Amino acid sequence: MSDRSLDLDDFSDLIERPHGGLRREAEERRALTGLPPRALGRLEDVGEWLGSAQARVPVRPITDPRLVVFAGDHGVAELGVSTRPAGTAKELVRELLDGASPAAVLARRFDVPVRVVDMALDCDPGELPAEVTRHRVRRSSGRLDIEDTLTPEEAEAAFRAGMAVADEEADAGTDLVVLGDLSVGGTTAAGILVAALCGTDASVVTGRGGGGIDDLTWMRKCAAIRDGLRRARPVLGDQLELLATVGGADLTAMTGFLLQSAVRHTPVILDGVVSAACALVGQRVAFRAPDWWLAGQAGGEPAQAKALDRLAADPLLEQGVEVGGGTGALLALPLVRAAAALAAELPVREGPEAEADAEPAGGAGVVDAT
Structure with missing residues (x-):
């Protein structure tokens, strides 16, 4: 296949990791809900995975x-x-x-x-x-x-x-x-x-x-x-x-x-x-x-x-x-949809530290890395 025009090596350069930097923001936002760490189990991991893929905290619900x-x-x-x-x-x-x-x-x-x-x-x-x-x-x-x-x-x-x-x-x-x-x-x-x-x-x-x-x-x-x-x-x-x-x-x-x-x-x-x-x-x-x-x-x-x-x-x-x-x-x-909904819609605590996250459904509190 040496004469083919498709070079699979290109994918190594084209594919980036999901936005890993947002995992910390997702964890911090989850902490502001008042839930103990790992209270939602694997759903926390899935929500963070989706947020990293979307480059957005809070994550958007799965709609399509x-x-x-x-x-x-x-x-x-x-x-x-x-x-x-x-x-x-x-x-x-x-x-x-x-x-x-x-x-x-x-x-x-x-x-x-x-x-x-x-x-x-x-x-x-x-x-x-x-x-x-x-x-x-x-x-x-x-x-x-x-x-x-x-x-x-x-x-x-x-x-x-x-x-x-x-x-x-x-x-x-x-x-x-x-x-x-x-x-x-x-x-x-x-x-x-x-x-x-x-x-x-x-x-x-x-x-x-x-x-x-x-x-x-x-x-x-x-x-x-x-x-x-x-x-x-x-x-x-x-x-x-x-x-x-x-x-x-x-x-x-x-x-x-x-x-x-x-x-x-x-x-x-x-x-x-x-x-x-x-x-x-x-x-x-x-x-x-x-x-x-x-x-x-x-x-x-x-x-x-x-x-x-x-x-x-x-x-x-x-x-x-x-x-x-x-x-x-x-x-x-x-389960994936549930993880997205929980990550997007659980309210965060009010207060100075949570001010930026006071509107979890959109608007203020959205970190968008796109």
């Missing part, structure tokens, strides 16, 4: 979140590594679009708009709305155990598509992204990425997937991850080539999305093992990028636990949700 779901089929599913037949991710997408999936129910309940981005579904583009398929790179990704999942050109196109979606969301005023994925075979690709980047073997990262696979299917999945890992290790020094080799179009786009969201100062809630694996790749590209991401919930996939440990990311919830589509991350959204 969006569920963004990247979708694709993976050729490795032909090996029987999932409970679902290969090439059927379109059915999962259709359930989400029709409002019939767990993620759709929660998004409707929490009043969160849903955006689906088809990167490599194995179906005719005409079977889905044009706004879903307009970024598609190819029809299904290659079989990662024996061939590259993407050509160099496809990998760059997928990565740029993810960046474009991040820009579109930032330009539209999205103030928090709930990130999800829908695929058949995607957790196998994610397991390879995590094992390769963490220097471990296939059995350590092979989980049961969203469908709770049986022992025989687990063995096939473990073998596929082992074979893919052999192909991934020689290209660890080049993250885009790594994604082309074993990641597929959806995971490549998600990585581009995460990094560009960090460039645009858009905070993101991660869902399950796939988004965690993409975040791990993103960390290799730009070490400051993970400061813009929050682990929503811990599922049952060992690869997710391995990735989050390497990212030093403590999940907000532990619900074991594995159905995908952003369901687990959506469960964390009410």
Whole structure:
């Protein structure tokens, strides 16, 4: 990939840390509410994270979140590594679009708009709305155990598509992204990425997937991850080539999305093992990028636990949700909204020391570092 025009090294210069200087102001403001330290537990941390991301104290309440779901089929599913037949991710997408999936129910309940981005579904583009398929790179990704999942050109196109979606969301005023994925075979690709980047073997990262696979299917999945890992290790020094080799179009786009969201100062809630694996790749590209991401919930996939440990990311919830589509991350959204509301609206004590903070909802008392 030496001739490509996309240079991932640029992200190291483009991505800044959230405004860490405001954490002290947030802590001081919390003290002026009269609450004892840590009285709100993790909600204090989340409120400070949001304030740093917004470069503002008190934090603005979350008003325009969006569920963004990247979708694709993976050729490795032909090996029987999932409970679902290969090439059927379109059915999962259709359930989400029709409002019939767990993620759709929660998004409707929490009043969160849903955006689906088809990167490599194995179906005719005409079977889905044009706004879903307009970024598609190819029809299904290659079989990662024996061939590259993407050509160099496809990998760059997928990565740029993810960046474009991040820009579109930032330009539209999205103030928090709930990130999800829908695929058949995607957790196998994610397991390879995590094992390769963490220097471990296939059995350590092979989980049961969203469908709770049986022992025989687990063995096939473990073998596929082992074979893919052999192909991934020689290209660890080049993250885009790594994604082309074993990641597929959806995971490549998600990585581009995460990094560009960090460039645009858009905070993101991660869902399950796939988004965690993409975040791990993103960390290799730009070490400051993970400061813009929050682990929503811990599922049952060992690869997710391995990735989050390497990212030093403590999940907000532990619900074991594995159905995908952003369901687990959506469960964390009410807590994030609650943290923002508490940080923004709890009254501070009156007096000389609190004079600057006397109007927590806006106006006086606002420290804006933008």
